[in-house]
Amino acid sequence: MSKPTSTDNVFHVKPACEDCGVRRLCLPVSLEGEALTLMDRLVKRRTPLKKGDYIYRTGDRFHSLYALQYGAIKSYGLTVEGKEQITGFHLTGEVLGLDAIDSSLHSCNAVALEKTEICELPFDALEQLEKEVPSLQHDLACIMSREIRRDQGMLMMIGGSSAEQRLARFLLNLRERMLKRGFDGNQLRLPMTRQDIGNYLGLAFETISRQLAHLQEIGMLEIDNKTIRLLDISGLESLAA
Amino acid sequence: MSKPTSTDNVFHVKPACEDCGVRRLCLPVSLEGEALTLMDRLVKRRTPLKKGDYIYRTGDRFHSLYALQYGAIKSYGLTVEGKEQITGFHLTGEVLGLDAIDSSLHSCNAVALEKTEICELPFDALEQLEKEVPSLQHDLACIMSREIRRDQGMLMMIGGSSAEQRLARFLLNLRERMLKRGFDGNQLRLPMTRQDIGNYLGLAFETISRQLAHLQEIGMLEIDNKTIRLLDISGLESLAA
DNA sequence: CGAATTGTTGATTCTGTTCAAATGTGGTGG
């Protein structure tokens, strides 16, 4: 069977963890043999989600973590004034719902930005399995640790920088993540709207539009609607700095 | 012995976890009896830190988490341009170093803002103890989950809001945390500089100074140097909204 | 195809930054 892509899912069958392309990015990073089978048995497969479907909403009871097998998801909460504030975009291989472990309630909304498939990991069962598979306990801590670093990195990125810097960093960050997942990092298909990007970066959506146009003018990239072709990585890097 | 305060430490003796005033906020939240003793044995006490002392620096090898027994700590990283960016202020009972579990290297600097005492929790030993005390495994996940929520809350707080809103939220958040620790929430002694606050909130320090003056003018609070007396909580809440 | 959503671009306004100077505070050593 040929390697599935994000556009080829007519005959797409959800692989076992063992055969999953993003296993190394996901929770069962270090599992092998027996442990992997146990993990696999624990995972609930879910029907594919389409754009706009919710994985969970603020206030929902927490019982599972969710691993993103392919697609893209945005997480957002409502600010005190009731406005939507995006806290992250999630790609293939990332684990969602970690913020809810403590309170048993989801603290944000998670919605699919495009056709997406996720694996559900019931948390009670996961904690049971941790007792039998000690490395899993460590792996979960690592995944959470990474999420903490990601959020703090985001805080650092927002802090006191211009619109141009933020956008350049956003694009480079996306590139990094695509590369890590084995995609072409220079040709980004942005699954989110300009509105979403602006919200995420703390900028008006008009500013995103203008800054993208500006980056195109100075030859850093080429815009084709939702697709951005990065032309000058080191140029972008120096803008981001 | 009378309850120790932050100014009375001449005869201050570090309490065992069992007697620690912030146990319910710290890692051994749910431990009792035997388990608590084991935890206590694992904790390394450290000499008090004075203002400006570092707990760890970016790039340091990770081997322990640190629980803040009293005092205040700021965490910061360096942005791509080499500027300091503060990612958090930590109070009594909070656990530091969670961002480093994954990579084994600390990803930020942690420095004491005032006289501070911390407990060191060697992580290997902690993971060993988790195997014997299953609830500890859950508690650590909870602490990490809370940190993720804190950072995401911060992202939501920064996103698209005015200087006045950010400052009001910052003060109310500090109030909350002081109340949770049994202090008077209406009389805040800010251990950090205006510069630090500005950096944290993504604003110039002059803006902090001006906004504080402004909040004083409209009767929300009273400024006495580093001490802020909150006079109108619901007023501040409506400004924050 | 047509409605609705998303994206672009221009003009104006305004919030917060920057630069600058004066004042206040805490800590240090004589």
Next chain:
DNA sequence: CCACCACATTTGAACAGAATCAACAATTCG
């Protein structure tokens, strides 16, 4: 204890960058 110094804070004035308002073009989706 006091003088002094480095550092923090306040305040003013000019400026800049991004937000907002507004009109229009392009895509997407039913």
